[in-house]
Amino acid sequence: MIAAFSPFLALRYLLTRRINLLAMFGVTFAVWAMIVVNSVFTGFVSEIRTDVRRASPEMMLTDLPLDTGYEPLRAALEADTAVAATAPRLRHHGLLQPLRVPKGLQPRTEAAELNFDHMESGFALLLGIDPAREEAVTPLRQWVARSEEVFALHHVMLPPSTVLLDPDPDRRAQLLLPDATEWLARRRAGLAVDTPKSEYRSAWPGVLLGWRRAPYTPWLREGDPIDLLTAASVPTTDGTPQLRSHRVRVAFAGYFATGYRAFDETTALLPIETLRTMFGQDIHDPDSIDLVTDVAIRLQPGLSAHAITAARDRLQRAAQAVLPAGSAPCSVLDWQQQNTVFLSAVATEQAMMQFVLFVVMLVAAFVIYAVLHMMVVQKWKDIGILSALGGTPRAVGAVFLLCGVVVAVLGTALGTGLGTLSALSLNDANEWLFATTGLELFPRRLFDLQQVPVRLDPAWLVQVATGAIVFAVLVALFPARKAARMNPVQAFAHE
Amino acid sequence: MSTPVLAAANVTKSYRLGKREIPVLRGVDLALMPGERVALLGASGAGKSTLLHVLGLLDAPTSGQVLFDGRPVHDLPVAERARLRHEHTGFVFQFYHLIPELTALQNVLLARMMATSTLAYWRTRGAARAAAMDLLAQVGLQDRLHHRPSELSGGERQRVAIARALLAEPKVVLADEPTGNLDSATAAGVVELMFSIQQQRGLAFLLVTHNEDLARRCDRIVRMRDGVVQGEPART
Ligand SMILES: Nc1ncnc2c1ncn2[C@@H]1O[C@H](COP(=O)(O)OP(=O)(O)OP(=O)(O)O)[C@@H](O)[C@H]1O
Ligand SMILES: [Mg+2]
Numbered sequence: 001m002i003a004a005f006s007p008f009l010a011l012r013y014l015l016t017r018r019i020n021l022l023a024m025f026g027v028t029f030a031v032w033a034m035i036v037v038n039s040v041f042t043g044f045v046s047e048i049r050t051d052v053r054r055a056s057p058e059m060m061l062t063d064l065p066l067d068t069g070y071e072p073l074r075a076a077l078e079a080d081t082a083v084a085a086t087a088p089r090l091r092h093h094g095l096l097q098p099l100r101v102p103k104g105l106q107p108r109t110e111a112a113e114l115n116f117d118h119m120e121s122g123f124a125l126l127l128g129i130d131p132a133r134e135e136a137v138t139p140l141r142q143w144v145a146r147s148e149e150v151f152a153l154h155h156v157m158l159p160p161s162t163v164l165l166d167p168d169p170d171r172r173a174q175l176l177l178p179d180a181t182e183w184l185a186r187r188r189a190g191l192a193v194d195t196p197k198s199e200y201r202s203a204w205p206g207v208l209l210g211w212r213r214a215p216y217t218p219w220l221r222e223g224d225p226i227d228l229l230t231a232a233s234v235p236t237t238d239g240t241p242q243l244r245s246h247r248v249r250v251a252f253a254g255y256f257a258t259g260y261r262a263f264d265e266t267t268a269l270l271p272i273e274t275l276r277t278m279f280g281q282d283i284h285d286p287d288s289i290d291l292v293t294d295v296a297i298r299l300q301p302g303l304s305a306h307a308i309t310a311a312r313d314r315l316q317r318a319a320q321a322v323l324p325a326g327s328a329p330c331s332v333l334d335w336q337q338q339n340t341v342f343l344s345a346v347a348t349e350q351a352m353m354q355f356v357l358f359v360v361m362l363v364a365a366f367v368i369y370a371v372l373h374m375m376v377v378q379k380w381k382d383i384g385i386l387s388a389l390g391g392t393p394r395a396v397g398a399v400f401l402l403c404g405v406v407v408a409v410l411g412t413a414l415g416t417g418l419g420t421l422s423a424l425s426l427n428d429a430n431e432w433l434f435a436t437t438g439l440e441l442f443p444r445r446l447f448d449l450q451q452v453p454v455r456l457d458p459a460w461l462v463q464v465a466t467g468a469i470v471f472a473v474l475v476a477l478f479p480a481r482k483a484a485r486m487n488p489v490q491a492f493a494h495e
Numbered sequence: 496m497s498t499p500v501l502a503a504a505n506v507t508k509s510y511r512l513g514k515r516e517i518p519v520l521r522g523v524d525l526a527l528m529p530g531e532r533v534a535l536l537g538a539s540g541a542g543k544s545t546l547l548h549v550l551g552l553l554d555a556p557t558s559g560q561v562l563f564d565g566r567p568v569h570d571l572p573v574a575e576r577a578r579l580r581h582e583h584t585g586f587v588f589q590f591y592h593l594i595p596e597l598t599a600l601q602n603v604l605l606a607r608m609m610a611t612s613t614l615a616y617w618r619t620r621g622a623a624r625a626a627a628m629d630l631l632a633q634v635g636l637q638d639r640l641h642h643r644p645s646e647l648s649g650g651e652r653q654r655v656a657i658a659r660a661l662l663a664e665p666k667v668v669l670a671d672e673p674t675g676n677l678d679s680a681t682a683a684g685v686v687e688l689m690f691s692i693q694q695q696r697g698l699a700f701l702l703v704t705h706n707e708d709l710a711r712r713c714d715r716i717v718r719m720r721d722g723v724v725q726g727e728p729a730r731t
Contacts, residue, residue, distance in 0.1 A: 004616035390581020
């Protein structure tokens with residue numbers, strides 16, 4: 001039972017003391033911040049995960065020994081019923097140097113300056129793919145098609161590359177550009193062309209670059225020749241390793257955009273045969289092997305999480321079985337494991353952010369505590385009177401606890417309402433602000449997003465609201481207890 | 496012989512100051528009969544207020560007993576003592592002790608909100624209001640119902656406090672120098688009011704005062720000295 005005077009007096013105290021508004025707005029602000037900031041952050045994180053997911057094969061067989069061939073692995077993996085398709089991949093690193101560089105735009109390295117910016121220096125992670133097989137495993141065509149949208153966001157009109165659409169599968173495998181395009185590019189680069197345009201056949205393997213390289217080579221046009229330089233340590237006949245460099249001329253075939261920043265910044269896609277040839281595994285040599293460093297895997301659709309985990313272990317064993325005896329263990333990684341460093345960094349950041357928000361909540365709770373404590377200290381005479389009139393210590397404490405409850409509930413309600421409203425109208429507000437003042441609260445283009453990715457999670461709303469109230473009430477218990485334990489007689493000591 | 500409505504039996508009370516024990520009450524025996532008007536006199540610091548607080552269950556005796564209607568009550572659980580205090584005794588203090596945020600009417604009504612739940616009070620609030628307004632009219636404050644304590648004079652404040660002490664219809668009123676803070680004319684008015692209500696309702700009345708004249712108008716005078724009381728007849 002709550003004695004009638006407790007809520008009655010609590011209400012009077014609240015209404016006559018404006019400092020309670022401060023405590024209430026503290027809660028409002030904390031709840032608001034928790035909802036809005038977390039909604040935006042959750043939106044960003046889910047956007048980031050979507051991008052990473054798009055850029056990664058569902059599963060990947062990796063950590064293979066040197067000189068591993070694709071075919072036996074393909075046979076072993078595709079024998080598993082859970083596997084829908086596989087694609088060979090050959091990873092290496094190299095340097096890209098466009099042949100044609102407009103005057104005045106000479107790379108700074110030519111001025112005998114060391115340049116460690118990997119994009120300007122032309123450094124690239126080369127990813128050799130078999131386009132036909134790759135398309136069955138990753139959304140390769142979508143990567144290329146998306147570049148148009150992404151450039152459009154930056155007000156650049158650039159139609160996507162058509163190398164993947166060539167009707168001739170052999171030309172597609174080489175990512176060859178249309179004959180006329182390459183012929184024109186040769187002329188632009190000032191190379192000798194002794195064949196008439198109509199008889200010319202493209203010869204340079206195509207290379208698809210991540211769209212984030214575009215700002216560093218804005219003059220590049222389709223077909224422009226690029227020299228690709230790479231080096232690898234190879235064992236010589238006497239067993240000592242030796243560094244051997246390889247150079248090949250490729251043609252710029254266009255851009256791709258997975259959305260995953262790190263991938264789009266560093267990766268260059270090129271035909272796997274081109275890379276294999278560079279490493280001495282020419283397809284025309286009967287002794288050559290179909291070299292791979294990884295095998296990308298797509299599973300059958302609709303598998304349960306449990307089935308996927310089981311498949312991962314099974315595939316690892318199947319792959320290991322076809323590797324030479326005594327090889328180091330290979331790994332099969334799902335898309336999250338492939339990007340574990342990045343994803344766990346994002347998760348840590350979100351946890352940190354939630355911790356900061358929790359501190360805001362802590363401050364709000366502290367304000368409630370301070371206001372109530374002050375009230376108890378100032379009202380010690382009233383507490384004595386209430387005792388003299390027959391108020392129980394519990395009921396006296398309840399006066400102050402109720403003050404805290406009202407402040408917490410009103411503050412939370414207001415904060416939840418404002419937070420939801422802010423989150424829902426964030427994009428409108430952002431646009432309106434941009435239209436009227438030119439300011440952007442959330443620079444969407446920085447993240448290549450059309451909209452601020454707000455994700456209002458009802459579970460989070462409930463969690464924050466109940467958490468705030470419970471927390472505030474717990475904090476209010478301390479001053480309430482202090483009031484209940486006050487000795488009433490002290491209030492009647494002489495003034 | 497009837498039972499005293501309120502009694503102290505060999506009550507002692509001492510305060511601890513550091514390691515020293517300071518005895519304030521050293522075995523007080525005092526019985527208050529129904530309808531009896533008793534004055535409690537004594538030098539400042541004699542322990543009059545302390546005794547009043549112990550009798551009103553605001554403070555616990557160090558030893559001895561406090562009896563309501565012959566029943567020992569000083570060691571009941573705290574909530575039970577609060578309920579008894581509410582039903583049994585009304586307090587009037589020298590410094591009025593009204594709650595500054597509340598109007599005169601609300602201050603009086605507060606006495607009705609102690610032992611009832613919010614819901615029960617809400618159902619009977621009309622009757623409570625009528626009773627409080629009636630009491631305020633009795634103490635001559637029918638025109639001051641909605642004034643806050645800061646908007647009332649000292650005498651008016653004490654009248655509000657008297658009305659508040661009476662609203663729960665206690666059997667005993669404990670008054671600690673109720674006129675100590677008022678000028679003599681105002682004090683006279685307040686005293687007349689208290690005595691007339693006391694007589695009219697047949698209340699047991701314990702009045703702490705320094706005023707010998709006032710004390711002589713009581714049925715009995717009790718003097719406190721060295722932590723014990725000595726009774727003497729008042730009216731000659
Ligand atoms: N909480 C306390 N701690 C220590 N000593 C106390 C405490 N309360 C009262 N005393 C002491 O008890 C003694 C009696 O105090 P009390 O207030 O009862 O006196 P009183 O007779 O009411 O005096 P007055 O006429 O001035 O009101 C005083 O000496 C006082 O110092
Ligand atoms: Mg006193």
